[in-house]
Amino acid sequence: xxxxxxxxxxxxxxxxxxxxxxxxxxxxxxxxxxxxxxxxxxxxxxxxxxxxxxxxxxxxxxxxxxxxxxxxxxxxxxxxxxxxxxxxxxxxxxxxxxxxxxxxxxxxxxxxxxxxxxxxxxxxxxxxxxxxxxxxxxxxxxxxxxxxxxxxxxxxxxxxxxxxxxxxxxxxxxxxxxxxxxxxxxxxxxxxxxxxxxxxxxxxxxxxxxxxxxxxxxxxxxxxxxxxxxxxxxxxxxxxxxxxxxxxxxxxxxxxxxxxxxxxxxxxxxxxxxxxxxxxxxxxxxxxxxxxxxxxxxxxxxxxxxxxxxxxxxxx
Amino acid sequence: xxxxxxxxxxxxxxxxxxxxxxxxxxxxxxxxxxxxxxxxxxxxxxxxxxxxxxxxxxxxxxxxxxxxxxxxxxxxxxxxxxxxxxxxxxxxxxxxxxxxxxxxxxxxxxxxxxxxxxxxxxxxxxxxxxxxxxxxxxxxxxxxxxxxxxxxxxxxxxxxxxxxxxxxxxxxxxxxxxxxxxxxxxxxxxxxxxxxxxxxxxxxxxxxxxxxxxxxxxxxxxxxxxxxxxxxxxxxxxxxxxxxxxxxxxxxxxxxxxxxxxxxxxxxxxxxxxxxxxxxxxxxxxxxxxxxxxxxxxxxxxxxxxxxxxxxxxxx
Numbered sequence: 001x002x003x004x005x006x007x008x009x010x011x012x013x014x015x016x017x018x019x020x021x022x023x024x025x026x027x028x029x030x031x032x033x034x035x036x037x038x039x040x041x042x043x044x045x046x047x048x049x050x051x052x053x054x055x056x057x058x059x060x061x062x063x064x065x066x067x068x069x070x071x072x073x074x075x076x077x078x079x080x081x082x083x084x085x086x087x088x089x090x091x092x093x094x095x096x097x098x099x100x101x102x103x104x105x106x107x108x109x110x111x112x113x114x115x116x117x118x119x120x121x122x123x124x125x126x127x128x129x130x131x132x133x134x135x136x137x138x139x140x141x142x143x144x145x146x147x148x149x150x151x152x153x154x155x156x157x158x159x160x161x162x163x164x165x166x167x168x169x170x171x172x173x174x175x176x177x178x179x180x181x182x183x184x185x186x187x188x189x190x191x192x193x194x195x196x197x198x199x200x201x202x203x204x205x206x207x208x209x210x211x212x213x214x215x216x217x218x219x220x221x222x223x224x225x226x227x228x229x230x231x232x233x234x235x236x237x238x239x240x241x242x243x244x245x246x247x248x249x250x251x252x253x254x255x256x257x258x259x260x261x262x263x264x265x266x267x268x269x270x271x272x273x274x275x276x277x278x279x280x281x282x283x284x285x286x287x288x289x290x291x292x293x294x295x296x297x298x299x300x301x302x303x304x305x306x307x308x309x310x311x312x313x314x315x316x
Numbered sequence: 317x318x319x320x321x322x323x324x325x326x327x328x329x330x331x332x333x334x335x336x337x338x339x340x341x342x343x344x345x346x347x348x349x350x351x352x353x354x355x356x357x358x359x360x361x362x363x364x365x366x367x368x369x370x371x372x373x374x375x376x377x378x379x380x381x382x383x384x385x386x387x388x389x390x391x392x393x394x395x396x397x398x399x400x401x402x403x404x405x406x407x408x409x410x411x412x413x414x415x416x417x418x419x420x421x422x423x424x425x426x427x428x429x430x431x432x433x434x435x436x437x438x439x440x441x442x443x444x445x446x447x448x449x450x451x452x453x454x455x456x457x458x459x460x461x462x463x464x465x466x467x468x469x470x471x472x473x474x475x476x477x478x479x480x481x482x483x484x485x486x487x488x489x490x491x492x493x494x495x496x497x498x499x500x501x502x503x504x505x506x507x508x509x510x511x512x513x514x515x516x517x518x519x520x521x522x523x524x525x526x527x528x529x530x531x532x533x534x535x536x537x538x539x540x541x542x543x544x545x546x547x548x549x550x551x552x553x554x555x556x557x558x559x560x561x562x563x564x565x566x567x568x569x570x571x572x573x574x575x576x577x578x579x580x581x582x583x584x585x586x587x588x589x590x591x592x593x594x595x596x597x598x599x600x601x602x603x604x605x606x607x608x609x610x611x612x613x614x615x616x617x618x619x620x621x622x623x624x625x626x627x628x629x630x631x632x
Contacts, residue, residue, distance in 0.1 A: 011502070012495055012498045012499055012502065013502070015495075016480070016483070016499075019487055019488075020483075025488060026488075029488055051487075051492060051495070053487065053488065053490065056490050057488075060489075077492075077494055077495060077498065080494035081490065081491070081492050081494060081495070084490075084491045084492070084493060084494060085490050085491055164332070167332070167336075171335055171367075171369065172335075172341060172342075172345055172369065172373075173376075174369065174372050174397070174400075174401050175397070175400045175401055176367060176393075176397050176400070177400060178393055178396035178397060178400060179328055179331075179367070179393060179397070182328045182393065183328055183332075186327070186328065186329070
């Protein structure tokens with residue numbers, strides 16, 4: 001199954017999508033170009049380098065050397081790209097799973113990686129970044145991005161609910177109601193318009209790259225959000241925020257929230273099995289639990305308890 | 317790899333997309349509801365039944381019995397759906413590869429299947445339909461759709477070319493020109509606006525379900541298309557047409573061409589390595605060859621010779 005994961009990244013189109021996501025790519029670029037002092041004469045490790053864009057940003061920002069690792073065949077393109085940009089003396093590319101290979105240096109000063117998946121944690125690539133931190137990061141070194149958090153709010157979009165759930169009640173004259181459960185069980189990935197959010201938002205959990213442990217990526221967290229607009233609650237919406245902060249003269253931050261420019265991560269949506277009328281001022285109290293699938297550790301099981309009822313979701 | 321293929325159809329969202337493709341689903345519905353005489357008291361085989369929608373159309377059209385086969389886990393939903401619509405006495409669902417299972421009848425009167433993939437032949441599901449025909453179809457029986465053809469025209473969309481090819485010449489200040497070859501090598505799947513077509517179109521190849529042999533699905537064919545509008549040729553566009561014709565009192569036809577309502581199959585695009593100025597009236601002469609990948613028989617290798625130059629594409 002890991003083969004399928006890595007080969008998904010060998011098609012060029014996913015790299016085109018990621019590069020063209022300006023919120024993502026320009027945040028990494030700005031972090032490096034505006035904080036050159038961090039990179040000056042430093043050794044950098046780029047985990048999951050893809051086309052090598054982050055490694056090239058780091059080289060241009062003044063790094064003495066960049067080691068870029070990727071398991072996917074895209075690294076053969078990255079090798080050509082680095083050569084095309086006359087950066088072969090600055091960037092060393094290594095094909096392989098980071099856990100399996102031996103780096104040509106004992107320690108690195110900075111680790112950079114764009115490891116985020118849907119709902120931040122889908123694909124579990126952060127596990128590899130933390131492995132790299134524990135094995136290769138110098139004392140006093142840093143992993144960027146260094147701050148990341150998952151947020152939650154209430155979704156009041158009855159049209160969305162009709163389109164994806166009620167739809168199954170009459171399909172060309174046939175009932176397919178049993179599909180409703182299947183749809184609700186899957187975490188949906190879609191762009192949510194800000195005006196469909198009918199509550200304030202809360203941070204479900206935040207982490208810091210310096211202290212984060214793999215064990216903390218499975219968690220259970222109480223939440224409370226307040227309805228800001230009387231309407232029909234059809235689900236919860238989640239997104240994540242990313243910060244490049246510690247030690248940065250110029251802090252860079254981006255958010256994948258519905259209030260910001262949409263990214264290729266969109267938002268993640270947890271639909272309820274029934275729409276629920278809610279009044280302004282109501283406090284929605286609940287608990288969210290996130291666990292990895294033991295059979296497919298890149299997939300996530302998410303359980304939400306809301307107003308005393310429990311819902312199970314899968315992101316796979 | 318076959319596991320990956322079938323498990324791709326276990327997610328509900330692909331079935332939502334296919335059902336919501338009205339051009340597709342209503343064509344099958346209209347074919348069956350408007351040609352009830354074909355289905356009256358007949359035994360039908362539905363190859364790759366998915367949610368069971370075609371089987372239910374057939375049952376409502378008067379079939380005495382429908383046998384529906386699918387290898388994907390979606391068939392468990394289809395079982396629930398058939399029960400929900402009180403059609404369990406009319407429709408028998410069987411999970412498995414058609415080539416591996418034994419049907420509960422020796423012969424069937426009609427085979428229906430929605431087997432079409434991108435560029436018509438991607439995924440090679442037609443091979444299974446033809447296997448079913450040769451093993452199970454009664455003399456005098458029919459396989460629907462019974463007519464299908466692949467068409468080709470010239471694409472004059474320089475913006476599209478810039479967006480997907482020229483893009484790689486400057487990515488945030490870096491050259492990634494080597495990616496251009498990768499992009500061009502992959503068959504692109506996208507909706508093409510009709511006004512971007514700058515030639516007439518030709519039929520590359522047409523088949524009839526009654527006589528078609530698996531060997532004919534790999535082919536080599538000369539073509540000639542005439543430029544209808546002076547402009548910049550950046551590639552070729554292909555689509556397919558589908559007919560329910562033989563023995564039908566009411567013929568049904570649909571096209572996935574840019575001139576018709578877009579479907580989930582969109583069009584397939586073969587980009588050239590360099591844009592080429594072409595004048596109205598120019599005849600573009602070439603040859604298209606389509607071969608299966610021996611390592612992954614659901615993938616296709618397509619070679620196009622145009623104006624004396626040869627281009628290789630892969631659809632995977």
